[in-house]
Amino acid sequence: MGTFYTTLKYTAVTIWSMFVIAPFxxxxxxxxxxxxxxxxGATYIPWVDFExxxxxxxxxxxxxxxGGVNIVEPYLNSIFVTCLASFISILLGTLAAYAxxxxxxxxxFIKNDDITFFFxxxxxxxxxxxxxxxxxxxxxxxxxxxxxxxxxxxxxxxMPIAVWIMVDFFxxxxxxxxxxALIDGCNPIQAxxxxxxxxxxxxxxxAGLFCMIFGWTDFFxxxxxxxxxxxxxxxxxxxxxxxxxxxxxxxxxxxxxxAPLIVVAFIxxxxxxxxxxxxxxx
Amino acid sequence: MTLIASNLxxxxxxxxxxxxxxxxxxxxxxxxIIGRTLSGKTTLLKTIAGLIAQDxxxxxxxxxxxxxxxxxxxxxxMVYQQFINYPHLNVYDNIAFPLKQRKVxxxxxxxxVKQAIEQVGLExxxxxxxxxxxxxxxxxxxxxxxxxxNANILLLDxxxxxxxxxxxxxxxxxxxxxxxxxxxxEAILIYSTTDPIEAMQLGGEVIVMDEGKILQQGSAKEIxxxxxxxxxxxxTNDPAMNLFDGEINGKKITLNNEVILNIPKHFKDLPDGKxxxxxRASGVxxxxxxxxxxxxxxEISGSETFLHLxxxxxxxxxxxxxxxNFNIGETVKVSFDIEKLYAFGSDxxxxxxxxxxxx
Amino acid sequence: MAQIKLQxxxxxxxPNSVDSKYALKPFDMTWVDGGRYAILGPSxxxxxxxxxxxxxxxxxxxxRLLFDGVDVTDExxxxxxxxxxxxxxxxxxxxxxxxxxxxxxxxxxYDKSFIESKVNEVAEALSLxxxxxxxxxxxxxxxxxxxxxxxxxxRDNVAAILMDEPLTVIDPDLKFxxxxxxKEINQKYQSTLIYVTHDQNEAMTFAENIxxxxxxxxxxxxxxxxxxxxxxxxxxxxxIGAPAMNLFECDVVDxNSIKFGSxxxxxxxxxxxxxxxxxxxxxxxxxxxxxxxxxxxxVQAKVESVDDWGNHKLIxxxxxxxxxxxxxxxxVEVPAENVYLRFPTNNCCIYENEILVP
Numbered sequence: 001m002g003t004f005y006t007t008l009k010y011t012a013v014t015i016w017s018m019f020v021i022a023p024f025x026x027x028x029x030x031x032x033x034x035x036x037x038x039x040x041g042a043t044y045i046p047w048v049d050f051e052x053x054x055x056x057x058x059x060x061x062x063x064x065x066x067g068g069v070n071i072v073e074p075y076l077n078s079i080f081v082t083c084l085a086s087f088i089s090i091l092l093g094t095l096a097a098y099a100x101x102x103x104x105x106x107x108x109f110i111k112n113d114d115i116t117f118f119f120x121x122x123x124x125x126x127x128x129x130x131x132x133x134x135x136x137x138x139x140x141x142x143x144x145x146x147x148x149x150x151x152x153x154x155x156x157x158x159m160p161i162a163v164w165i166m167v168d169f170f171x172x173x174x175x176x177x178x179x180x181a182l183i184d185g186c187n188p189i190q191a192x193x194x195x196x197x198x199x200x201x202x203x204x205x206x207a208g209l210f211c212m213i214f215g216w217t218d219f220f221x222x223x224x225x226x227x228x229x230x231x232x233x234x235x236x237x238x239x240x241x242x243x244x245x246x247x248x249x250x251x252x253x254x255x256x257x258x259a260p261l262i263v264v265a266f267i268x269x270x271x272x273x274x275x276x277x278x279x280x281x282x
Numbered sequence: 283m284t285l286i287a288s289n290l291x292x293x294x295x296x297x298x299x300x301x302x303x304x305x306x307x308x309x310x311x312x313x314x315i316i317g318r319t320l321s322g323k324t325t326l327l328k329t330i331a332g333l334i335a336q337d338x339x340x341x342x343x344x345x346x347x348x349x350x351x352x353x354x355x356x357x358x359x360m361v362y363q364q365f366i367n368y369p370h371l372n373v374y375d376n377i378a379f380p381l382k383q384r385k386v387x388x389x390x391x392x393x394x395v396k397q398a399i400e401q402v403g404l405e406x407x408x409x410x411x412x413x414x415x416x417x418x419x420x421x422x423x424x425x426x427x428x429x430x431x432n433a434n435i436l437l438l439d440x441x442x443x444x445x446x447x448x449x450x451x452x453x454x455x456x457x458x459x460x461x462x463x464x465x466x467x468e469a470i471l472i473y474s475t476t477d478p479i480e481a482m483q484l485g486g487e488v489i490v491m492d493e494g495k496i497l498q499q500g501s502a503k504e505i506x507x508x509x510x511x512x513x514x515x516x517x518t519n520d521p522a523m524n525l526f527d528g529e530i531n532g533k534k535i536t537l538n539n540e541v542i543l544n545i546p547k548h549f550k551d552l553p554d555g556k557x558x559x560x561x562r563a564s565g566v567x568x569x570x571x572x573x574x575x576x577x578x579x580x581e582i583s584g585s586e587t588f589l590h591l592x593x594x595x596x597x598x599x600x601x602x603x604x605x606x607n608f609n610i611g612e613t614v615k616v617s618f619d620i621e622k623l624y625a626f627g628s629d630x631x632x633x634x635x636x637x638x639x640x641x
Numbered sequence: 642m643a644q645i646k647l648q649x650x651x652x653x654x655x656p657n658s659v660d661s662k663y664a665l666k667p668f669d670m671t672w673v674d675g676g677r678y679a680i681l682g683p684s685x686x687x688x689x690x691x692x693x694x695x696x697x698x699x700x701x702x703x704x705r706l707l708f709d710g711v712d713v714t715d716e717x718x719x720x721x722x723x724x725x726x727x728x729x730x731x732x733x734x735x736x737x738x739x740x741x742x743x744x745x746x747x748x749x750x751y752d753k754s755f756i757e758s759k760v761n762e763v764a765e766a767l768s769l770x771x772x773x774x775x776x777x778x779x780x781x782x783x784x785x786x787x788x789x790x791x792x793x794x795x796r797d798n799v800a801a802i803l804m805d806e807p808l809t810v811i812d813p814d815l816k817f818x819x820x821x822x823x824k825e826i827n828q829k830y831q832s833t834l835i836y837v838t839h840d841q842n843e844a845m846t847f848a849e850n851i852x853x854x855x856x857x858x859x860x861x862x863x864x865x866x867x868x869x870x871x872x873x874x875x876x877x878x879x880x881i882g883a884p885a886m887n888l889f890e891c892d893v894v895d896x897n898s899i900k901f902g903s904x905x906x907x908x909x910x911x912x913x914x915x916x917x918x919x920x921x922x923x924x925x926x927x928x929x930x931x932x933x934x935x936x937x938x939x940v941q942a943k944v945e946s947v948d949d950w951g952n953h954k955l956i957x958x959x960x961x962x963x964x965x966x967x968x969x970x971x972x973v974e975v976p977a978e979n980v981y982l983r984f985p986t987n988n989c990c991i992y993e994n995e996i997l998v999p
Contacts, residue, residue: 176366179353184380185383185384451884503949562952584927590817
């Protein structure tokens with residue numbers, strides 16, 4: 001009985017893992033193929049089904065003058081914009097969320113819950129609606145086609161996520177912990193930094209992960225708000241495409257772009273399960 | 283160093299959290315606030331701590347206006363009924379936190395933390411994480427943190443309610459010892475509870491609260507012997523005092539048109555008329571020549587048995603000084619000890635108690 | 642309804658590790674059909690583990706579990722016909738009280754008229770008739786807990802109703818009402834009730850038989866009176882009763898008396914076979930008698946404190962360094978200095994290595 005269930009369990013997990021891993025493996029093998037190996041029917045195993053080549057990867061490093069699309073600079077741009085925007089979002093979002101969780105705000109019929117909803121409602125709006133206002137605003141500020149302009153736009157997009165996650169997190173932290181800190185001689189600002197913040201790291205890590213995923217994968221605003229000076233990774237990858245679809249270099253670029261998220265996810269997962277910090281505050 | 287509250291009032295949407303609270307508390311004493319849940323105990327403690335601002339009324343401490351001093355500058359300490367500690371710090375750092383915050387020098391912090399750890403019996407746990415402690419140990423840490431700063435006012439909000447029964451009993455004894463040394467050091471100790479026995483056992487000054495109001499203040503003995511009103515009698519007795527509508531008519535007392543008793547000596551000054559009469563379970567005993575009642579439930583407690591009894595009109599709790607099993611519905615004869623009878627006016631205010639003479 | 646038998650049951654949460662420690666040490670136990678039991682002990686003593694083994698939430702690492710002689714050790718919770726009530730009421734908030742009670746029967750596909758009669762019967766027994774059409778979410782905590790219980794009662798084939806500290810979230814005033822209902826239900830349906838608690842008062846008031854547990858072991862099974870009068874170990878003496886039993890070190894003098902300090906105290910216990918080192922005298926604070934003058938079995942002690950407990954007074958008296966606690970009625974006058982305390986021979990329990998000498 002027991003072994004039967006164990007077998008069943010492992011079989012299910014194996015099948016599921018194959019579903020998840022298969023696209024990656026497919027992309028990996030495609031990235032080493034040339035035109036013929038891609039177009040002449042499905043091929044699977046290198047050296048047996050097809051002769052591997054590094055051409056797909058080389059294109060990514062070659063300058064446009066040499067007939068390539070250099071993704072190194074867009075890559076670094078993306079890292080810069082995503083990290084800075086996430087950092088600012090978490091910083092402001094955590095402060096906003098703490099205030100929303102601990103203090104009562106009231107302006108007419110608008111109360112704390114409405115303000116929280118107002119934040120998240122920014123994400124309900126289709127991005128297209130925001131495109132033109134953003135374009136005009138950045139234009140007036142002279143920030144079109146700059147990294148700083150992109151960072152500002154991404155903060156607007158990411159902060160609601162941070163606020164939403166952190167409000168929920170703070171609501172689960174007993175307010176008596178803050179009060180105890182006050183009684184123990186902290187003023188409200190010290191209480192926040194010495195007691196509340198150190199205990200909020202798990203929530204901030206989760207919020208940070210979401211911000212990074214959304215920031216990193218955005219194509220729409222990166223495409224509209226930049227032209228020639230700066231380029232972000234998703235836009236660079238799309239520009240790889242030409243009349244003959246270069247599946248090999250697209251696959252290579254896809255793998256490279258997904259890599260940092262996988263690394264971050266693993267670190268976060270490790271961190272959350274090891275410290276079991278989410279359970280520390282009951 | 284007295285704490286004086288005058289006319290503290292805090293109003294919620296409809297109900298009062300605090301309703302015209304006035305008192306004077308002096309150092310070296312334990313004040314036990316007893317009241318049911320939502321009676322305003324926690325609100326009062328938090329107001330004293332400065333965590334909640336009252337709508338009106340003033341607090342003064344040591345002759346100074348307390349209201350203008352923010353929480354973090356008041357010399358108060360508080361222990362909550364939930365086990366509240368700083369989860370990111372170990373036991374030592376938790377207890378040292380208030381001292382570090384006040385920039386006490388490191389050698390002194392070490393001494394005082396060590397002393398506090400000894401007081402609450404947590405030696406050897408200094409490096410432990412809070413999450414690795416049992417509930418009782420966590421509450422000891424919270425207590426140590428409140429003792430270590432030698433606060434002028436120590437607030438304990440039902441600190442034992444979430445602990446195992448026997449642990450509660452044991453900690454209560456320990457608390458009492460710690461407090462008696464602490465109290466002599468010029469601190470005001472305020473302890474809130476819902477449990478009458480706990481209030482009695484702590485043995486300090488008792489303050490009875492209900493619906494945001496102070497109903498009575500006095501020694502535990504005073505409140506046991508002369509509860510000012512029917513409400514106080516209900517709150518401060520476990521099981522709650524039996525209360526009946528009834529009347530005095532000449533030499534007789536009639537309870538709920540049902541039970542007729544002789545009038546006890548201490549009622550001799552009461553005029554005829556309608557009253558509420560009260561008697562504790564210990565005044566209602568089995569007696570072959572008594573009134574017939576059905577057993578609703580018999581519950582054994584140590585060497586005694588509480589009898590929940592009823593007949594058509596009256597529900598009453600009696601006490602049998604032995605352990606005995608009864609069937610539900612069984613008929614027994616019960617007598618009321620008239621020497622233990624209380625009389626309250628129609629407004630619920632105490633008119634006569636068995637202890638009137640000894641007042 | 643069934644007789645439940647635990648045969649050589651034991652449990653360890655990690656049986657394969659080297660230092661595997663029993664959460665529940667091997668034991669045998671039979672629960673009589675229709676009995677009212679309480680499992681009592683401090684947190685971490687294994688009482689919830691025992692309950693969860695019976696309900697099937699935990700599979701014991703050793704031993705068998707029999708319901709009316711049928712081995713159910715490997716059966717799942719749902720196949721065992723067990724009703725369970727937890728610390729926090731479990732109700733379906735979106736349903737009415739009626740639908741909550743009917744749910745277990747609806748799920749099992751009973752026909753409509755049967756369900757109706759059963760729900761009405763149980764609602765009446767629990768005094769929930771007036772609330773049947775109300776939404777369950779709006780009820781008070783004790784009413785919700787009654788519904789949790791009622792969902793167990795509608796199934797007439799339940800072997801036992803297991804309860805894990807069901808009164809924790811109930812207001813003190815209402816606890817009494819719920820306890821009374823439980824007893825009525827037990828009398829009416831003759832269903833076995835097993836109740837886990839850390840509160841000795843609750844166990845005493847509720848159960849016919851109390852199973853006292855400590856550190857994964859059953860230390861005593863008995864009626865409330867037995868546990869109070871003749872605790873089998875010093876732990877039971879400490880755990881049951883408020884205050885805890887008085888326990889003093891002493892030496893055996895002859896077959897029915899011991900030396901407590903400088904006084905000789907006789908007991909009804911036969912001490913012939915006792916010759917160990919660690920001998921203790923145990924006596925309840927309720928049974929120590931306050932005497933006017935010296936008499937047999939009496940010690941003279943100095944009053945250290947008298948605590949006012951309302952209906953009682955608790956005297957702490959010092960006899961040659963031993964603190965004797967005495968619980969007397971409020972009316973009793975306590976001398977200010979010296980008291981004579983008599984230890985009735987039938988109330989003196991003698992413990993050898995913390996175990997009661999029978």
